[in-house]
Amino acid sequence: MEKIGLYIHIPFCHSKCAYCDFSSYAIGNAQNENAINRYIRALSNEMDLYEETLRNVEIETLFIGGGTPTCIDGKYIHEMINHLKKISNISETVEVTIESNPGTITNEKLDHYLSAGINRFSMGLQTTDNALLSSIGRIHDFNTFVTSFRAIREAGIKNINVDIMFGLPGQTLENLHHTLDTLIELSPEHISAYALKLEEGTPMYEAEKKGLIHMPDEDLERTMYHIIIEVLKKSGYNQYEISNFSKKGFESRHNLVYWKNKPYLGLGLAAHSKMEQVRFSNETIMSRYLEKIENGEKPVIDQVVISEREDLFETIILGLRLNEGLDIQKINERYGIDFYSDNEDIINSLRHQGLVQMTDDNLKLTLKGIDLSNQVFLAFMND
Amino acid sequence: MASERQKYIRNFSIIAHIDHGKSTLADRLIEKTGLLTQREMKDQILDSMDLERERGITIKLQTTRLVYKANDGHEYVLNLIDTPGHVDFTYEVSRSLAACEGAVLVVDATQGVEAQTLANVHLADEQGLTIVPVLNKIDLPSSRPAEIIAEIEEVIGIIAEDAPQISAKDGTNIEGVLEKIIADVPHPEGDEDAPLKALIFDSYYDSYKGAVAFVRIMEGSVKKGDKILMMASDKKFEVVEVGISVPTPLAVPELRAGDVGYITASIKNVKDCRVGDTITHAAKPTDHALPGYKKATSMVYCGIYPAEGESYDEIRDALEKLQLNDAALSFEPETSVALGFGFRCGFLGLLHLEIIQQRIDREFDLDIIATAPSVIYRVTKNDGEVLMIQNPSNLPPLTEIQMMEEPIVKANIIVPNEYVGNIMDLCQNRRGDMIHMDYLDPKRVVLHYELPLNEVIYDFFDALKSKTRGYGSLDYDFLEYRQSDLVKLDVLLNKDLVDAFSMIVHRTKAESRGRLICERLKEVIPRQMFVIPIQAAVGSKVIARETISAMRKDVLAKCYGGDISRKKKLLEKQKEGKKKMRQLGNVEVPQQAFLSVLKFEE
Numbered sequence: 001m002e003k004i005g006l007y008i009h010i011p012f013c014h015s016k017c018a019y020c021d022f023s024s025y026a027i028g029n030a031q032n033e034n035a036i037n038r039y040i041r042a043l044s045n046e047m048d049l050y051e052e053t054l055r056n057v058e059i060e061t062l063f064i065g066g067g068t069p070t071c072i073d074g075k076y077i078h079e080m081i082n083h084l085k086k087i088s089n090i091s092e093t094v095e096v097t098i099e100s101n102p103g104t105i106t107n108e109k110l111d112h113y114l115s116a117g118i119n120r121f122s123m124g125l126q127t128t129d130n131a132l133l134s135s136i137g138r139i140h141d142f143n144t145f146v147t148s149f150r151a152i153r154e155a156g157i158k159n160i161n162v163d164i165m166f167g168l169p170g171q172t173l174e175n176l177h178h179t180l181d182t183l184i185e186l187s188p189e190h191i192s193a194y195a196l197k198l199e200e201g202t203p204m205y206e207a208e209k210k211g212l213i214h215m216p217d218e219d220l221e222r223t224m225y226h227i228i229i230e231v232l233k234k235s236g237y238n239q240y241e242i243s244n245f246s247k248k249g250f251e252s253r254h255n256l257v258y259w260k261n262k263p264y265l266g267l268g269l270a271a272h273s274k275m276e277q278v279r280f281s282n283e284t285i286m287s288r289y290l291e292k293i294e295n296g297e298k299p300v301i302d303q304v305v306i307s308e309r310e311d312l313f314e315t316i317i318l319g320l321r322l323n324e325g326l327d328i329q330k331i332n333e334r335y336g337i338d339f340y341s342d343n344e345d346i347i348n349s350l351r352h353q354g355l356v357q358m359t360d361d362n363l364k365l366t367l368k369g370i371d372l373s374n375q376v377f378l379a380f381m382n383d
Numbered sequence: 384m385a386s387e388r389q390k391y392i393r394n395f396s397i398i399a400h401i402d403h404g405k406s407t408l409a410d411r412l413i414e415k416t417g418l419l420t421q422r423e424m425k426d427q428i429l430d431s432m433d434l435e436r437e438r439g440i441t442i443k444l445q446t447t448r449l450v451y452k453a454n455d456g457h458e459y460v461l462n463l464i465d466t467p468g469h470v471d472f473t474y475e476v477s478r479s480l481a482a483c484e485g486a487v488l489v490v491d492a493t494q495g496v497e498a499q500t501l502a503n504v505h506l507a508d509e510q511g512l513t514i515v516p517v518l519n520k521i522d523l524p525s526s527r528p529a530e531i532i533a534e535i536e537e538v539i540g541i542i543a544e545d546a547p548q549i550s551a552k553d554g555t556n557i558e559g560v561l562e563k564i565i566a567d568v569p570h571p572e573g574d575e576d577a578p579l580k581a582l583i584f585d586s587y588y589d590s591y592k593g594a595v596a597f598v599r600i601m602e603g604s605v606k607k608g609d610k611i612l613m614m615a616s617d618k619k620f621e622v623v624e625v626g627i628s629v630p631t632p633l634a635v636p637e638l639r640a641g642d643v644g645y646i647t648a649s650i651k652n653v654k655d656c657r658v659g660d661t662i663t664h665a666a667k668p669t670d671h672a673l674p675g676y677k678k679a680t681s682m683v684y685c686g687i688y689p690a691e692g693e694s695y696d697e698i699r700d701a702l703e704k705l706q707l708n709d710a711a712l713s714f715e716p717e718t719s720v721a722l723g724f725g726f727r728c729g730f731l732g733l734l735h736l737e738i739i740q741q742r743i744d745r746e747f748d749l750d751i752i753a754t755a756p757s758v759i760y761r762v763t764k765n766d767g768e769v770l771m772i773q774n775p776s777n778l779p780p781l782t783e784i785q786m787m788e789e790p791i792v793k794a795n796i797i798v799p800n801e802y803v804g805n806i807m808d809l810c811q812n813r814r815g816d817m818i819h820m821d822y823l824d825p826k827r828v829v830l831h832y833e834l835p836l837n838e839v840i841y842d843f844f845d846a847l848k849s850k851t852r853g854y855g856s857l858d859y860d861f862l863e864y865r866q867s868d869l870v871k872l873d874v875l876l877n878k879d880l881v882d883a884f885s886m887i888v889h890r891t892k893a894e895s896r897g898r899l900i901c902e903r904l905k906e907v908i909p910r911q912m913f914v915i916p917i918q919a920a921v922g923s924k925v926i927a928r929e930t931i932s933a934m935r936k937d938v939l940a941k942c943y944g945g946d947i948s949r950k951k952k953l954l955e956k957q958k959e960g961k962k963k964m965r966q967l968g969n970v971e972v973p974q975q976a977f978l979s980v981l982k983f984e985e
Contacts, residue, residue: 197940218935242938258947272946279948304948314947317954353912374937374957375912381958 009268074112325364485568681729
């Protein structure tokens with residue numbers, strides 16, 4: 001039976017962060033039960049629409065992302081997972097992650113999550129500096145984070161990821177060191193570190209355009225990144241992907257599905273899927289998403305059949321993100337090609353520029369190659 | 384003795400300073416004479432190229448035949464021969480005027496006489512034409528008809544007292560213009576039974592008909608089937624069609640003395656249908672050819688090269704096709720170390736150059752790279768050999784040069800007096816010598832300058848406009864070659880000389896230009912994988928330097944929920960951008976870089 005990753009999108013947040021351009025709706029503190037109810041029902045219905053698919057695959061990983069899935073009542077998540085279990089085959093060793101934001105976790109919710117089988121939490125800390133947190137529109141402060149983190153631990157969760165951000169306007173190296181040191185003390189199993197990128201249409205993008213905030217320059221931003229790699233390495237976190245670090249054996253299995261270009265199904269508003277060489281994505285407008293599902297129709301808007309060539313390119317650019325690099329032997333088997341001889345000139349030129357290296361039978365990015373990864377990806381792109 | 388028919392023909396052009404309303408008046412005349420209904424009118428129908436409409440100027444002349452029933456009860460044929468309205472195109476103006484008996488001089492009643500008003504009047508005078516002044520834009524509250532009439536009479540020396548006062552924009556008193564043309568412009572003369580004598584004043588290439596000659600019949604007549612002789616090129620053809628332009632071509636049985644129309648004769652090569660040549664009958668030729676025209680001389684040169692991914696052959700085809708309609712464009716193959724195979728092209732002036740570049744882009748959809756424009760320098764070597772240098776790369780080493788000379792132009796600049804100081808600074812800065820200065824009226828001044836042409840071709844016109852809030856106007860004419868202390872300024876990118884950026888400048892200007900070019904290039908060339916020094920040098924001496932530091936970061940944002948298609952789109956966009964870059968050595972240079980070195984005023 002084919003193994004897949006399943007993604008479920010919960011597009012609700014207490015309030016929207018100033019840099020966020022994901023599909024999510026701010027529901028504020030007054031919970032809009034009707035809207036949430038209707039959406040959760042739609043999600044279950046969407047699962048039913050994929051029942052035939054789900055019966056024929058095994059779910060290896062489940063990721064409930066958002067938005068902030070933990071901002072809605074725990075019973076919704078519980079019911080939804082129960083429904084999924086009824087119509088699909090879930091692996092014995094399934095990894096079930098829920099994205100959560102500090103301050104949205106209660107003991108009651110934790111009970112629901114644990115009984116539903118959630119065994120991994122992903123928490124958005126971003127930084128320990130309260131002033132910076134509020135400047136990027138986060139609603140929590142550092143103490144709230146610690147409280148939530150401990151509560152999750154005490155509930156018995158042994159696999160926690162914490163997201164941090166660097167390259168924030170006004171962020172200093174001291175601040176970054178403080179964030180890392182504090183976090184390491186809490187000892188999460190997994191840490192993701194993302195550079196802030198301003199997306200058009202977000203409040204921070206506008207603020208930057210007006211000169212109200214200033215992004216750190218490339219040099220400072222890269223220095224921060226290099227510090228993160230170094231400090232985490234010393235503390236026993238292995239970098240296994242450009243932005244991801246973990247203690248041994250705690251790599252995110254769900255994200256590995258994406259990076260290894262394996263099949264995944266995305267349910268919910270604006271979710272993306274790749275099943276059997278077809279990439280497709282869902283409606284991004286809530287009313288249309290609901291309407292289609294309520295009419296018994298899959299809410300798909302975009303559907304692209306991926307050619308072998310494109311699939312290979314995707315495998316390359318995704319695989320190179322991993323520190324183990326591309327396993328050339330596996331690529332050759334998967335695509336029936338001789339990857340090295342087909343790309344010898346490109347590889348040699350990239351090696352010459354210090355962007356990639358070959359170890360054993362793997363092609364990997366160097367640190368410089370990570371900083372300039374687009375240059376590597378472009379080199380492999382077909383004309 | 385004019386024939387009865389000729390008494391009801393008027394051949395005229397409209398001349399004006401740019402923006403004084405020439406094309407709008409032409410449209411109104413066409414509309415008024417009922418050639419087209421208002422609904423059929425595209426705005427400014429004579430400016431048929433999109434580019435012309437966009438820039439509000441006429442580049443390629445057009446002719447059209449109007450029929451007007453005058454107040455005297457007679458029906459008149461009015462042949463309107465349009466003229467280009469920019470200083471670069473003086474040559475084309477004089478061509479059109481040679482086919483006319485009169486010229487309607489449009490003067491903006493808010494602006495008054497401008498530099499090109501004077502230049503165009505001068506051309507019309509040379510041709511012995513009757514000038515019919517018209518005051519336009521009287522609908523504007525700021526119009527000053529009485530003052531402007533006085534100005535025309537004083538500055539130009541023609542009577543303007545009874546000049547029609549019109550608004551071409553809203554159609555006021557267009558009839559007055561038509562009546563005035565009939566009253567004042569002499570009708571054509573010429574013996575209709577004499578041997579054929581026809582002046583080619585324009586030609587264009589039609590892929591079905593071959594070269595089409597626009598002609599003014601001076602004497603005799605011509606019809607389909609006639610065997611004709613091109614007197615200068617000495618080629619014979621059989622006439623396939625004669626016709627008039629309304630303004631689309633309309634075949635007629637015959638063209639007779641006094642008429643304006645076109646002739647087609649399966650002429651494959653447009654060079655056999657040279658503008659200025661005289662057409663006559665092969666069997667019964669006229670005794671004397673018409674005086675013809677001087678050949679248009681290119682004043683400004685630049686290299687045109689295919690941008691990344693474009694082909695040399697396609698550029699050549701485009702230039703050949705453009706040349707069919709534009710005899711003033713010249714080109715020959717050349718090679719650049721930096722850019723490979725391309726062409727050295729000659730233009731009448733900087734506007735002409737810009738227009739050709741844009742037409743290559745729009746009409747042929749080709750991406751090109753144009754090198755810095757250059758004038759022609761006269762270089763005398765130690766051994767006495769004299770070279771005319773159009774391409775800075777061909778300049779011999781300084782040690783072999785005995786003397787260098789550059790072209791000087793005589794420029795007339797008209798500005799409101801509050802800007803005189805600004806313009807004197809500008810001209811001083813551009814190495815100009817003021818000859819004298821006249822007041823046109825209490826508020827406006829004509830500055831007569833002698834300026835090196837190489838200072839005029841670099842955004843002088845833009846600078847003039849910006850320093851006079853758009854009120855300054857300019858006209859210039861070649862004066863002479865003058866000895867000058869010139870040097871070749873080179874640009875080195877990552878230590879490699881980029882010949883496409885080389886330019887010849889006055890020694891006193893080398894350092895400031897060098898610095899500016901380095902700064903500009905630093906702004907437009909994106910960071911790359913390595914440090915790139917940009918240097919400006921005269922000979923082996925580096926006079927300015929900037930450094931582009933190496934790119935530190937080029938990454939995609941966080942991948943959200945498997946949305947790889949968005950990442951791929953971003954990469955594709957980046958790839959497209961990269962494709963448009965020009966590889967110079969190992970440095971990728973955007974097209975924009977080639978343009979950015981041409982503008983000097985901040």
